[in-house]
Amino acid sequence: MRKAKGLTQVQLGKLRGVGQVRIAEIEKDPSAVSVSQLFKLLTARDAQLVLRDARTDAAVQLDTTPKGSW
Secondary structure, three states: OOOOOOOOHHHHHHHHOOOHHHHHHHHHOHHHOOHHHHHHHHHHOOOOOOOOOOOOOOOOOOOOOOOOOO
């Protein structure tokens, strides 16, 4: 997603207040990112994380309109 937005690791790091090395670590091993960092990175990329109840019947239309921000 970073590349699709035309951002370098350095640029993304500056947007989120982390260094280029940390961005590279996260890209190499996404499990190394904290929840807080994940939300900051998603915000910098104009992306969002949507959680849905897996037990909900697929036929039910869910309202995915954002209700607020973190």
